[in-house]
Amino acid sequence: MRSLKRVFSVLVFVVLTNAYGRGGDIIGNGGGLVESNFVHAYSQLSKIIKGCIKQSFCVEDPQERKDLIKIKNGALANAQNIKRLIFASEKSHPGLFYTHDVDKVRLAVTGLKADSPIYVNLDLLYKDENGREVPAMEYGEIVAILVHEAGHNVGLKNHTYLDYLGSLVRRFIETSVKTDRIQLNKVEFSLSFFKYFSQDKIADFWISWNEQEENISEYLYSKYSCEDGTKPTGIQYENYHQERLIQLEDVDVIPVNVWAKMICSDGVLTFTEYLDVKANLVYEKSTQDYSISLYFERF
Structure with a gap:
């Protein structure tokens, strides 16, 4: 039996000295x-x-x-x-x-x-x-x-x-x-995927904004273990999509979703596990700061 969904989260709040430039x-x-x-x-x-x-x-x-x-x-x-x-x-x-x-x-x-x-x-x-x-x-x-x-x-x-x-x-x-650019208020976020033709490679997925960068693949690899306790041998991404802007009283948020295909191996057999990865692009109105929040769950 596969284990229950595990949810990990990290908030990456970054104060930019110049939020607009x-x-x-x-x-x-x-x-x-x-x-x-x-x-x-x-x-x-x-x-x-x-x-x-x-x-x-x-x-x-x-x-x-x-x-x-x-x-x-x-x-x-x-x-x-x-x-x-x-x-x-x-x-x-x-x-x-x-x-x-x-x-x-x-x-x-x-x-x-x-x-x-x-x-x-x-x-x-x-x-x-x-x-x-x-x-x-x-x-x-x-x-x-x-x-x-x-x-x-x-x-x-x-x-x-x-x-x-x-x-x-x-x-x-x-x-x-594949690079996608998303405008949030006055800052442009760049979301880039570097795929490999081989499944047993860890594809890069990183988000850049102003002088900041977050490598999603490195984060997933550091936080996730396959069902048998080993680290994945490869990561591929599928079904990337951006959702509509959410405007709240204190923040503006653009949710971005992608499936991460985790390639796992027990030394004999190779098997696949899927993660639903969510990255929220966040603008905090009171401080005019930009950040991202990341979390994923297995499905």
Whole structure:
């Protein structure tokens, strides 16, 4: 007999120093949605490239595969060194994003050493859309940019070639990542799913807003055990849907629901358990703070 439903909950309340702006620094770690996506992509770059390399449709040429493996290994070594990723403004620091071989302002620059910082141009991350500042690039483009810069960090110099390698990984990621943007009051939440073609992998599901990010997959893995007490070997997501805005006296809430397919194994047999995962996007009116609340139950 399967055990009764177990419900776990966590409230993640985050006070934002600037509830209405992205709060990016002139030089520093940045504070907006695009910056959060850069940080996430940087930390996951080796995993993303590895996923690409494993798919025959992603890269076929042996030399390209060899160079992507080199970039993957370099990215893996630096995955936790987020301080290498620096957001800066070309307007405030003229010449920072010019290189001698390309006569234009670049979106990102770095050096040819493994520990060279990667500078990202704050001026090009957002665009005006009907008087509202919105992201100027999607996750796949961010990944391609980081592949290019990480390629320089392992000694590759040719910009055109690195752009091409980045486009290969971008094509892979755009078939593997689904991103949904939800506007709550004046803040945009980004919900992203990174699926794998193999069932025995833990797919990523993360929510970003302003400078905050919550990795739902990491939370589920840390809190959930299969019926036999083991940890799941894979997580996949299905049936994602957003509900209507709920306006209460003190808060506005947008509920988001998704099923998590937990792949479990007792060493001999593989079996599946399903979770109903709920993420509430919350705006607290009295403090103008934004947060998310998470919980799940087995069904």
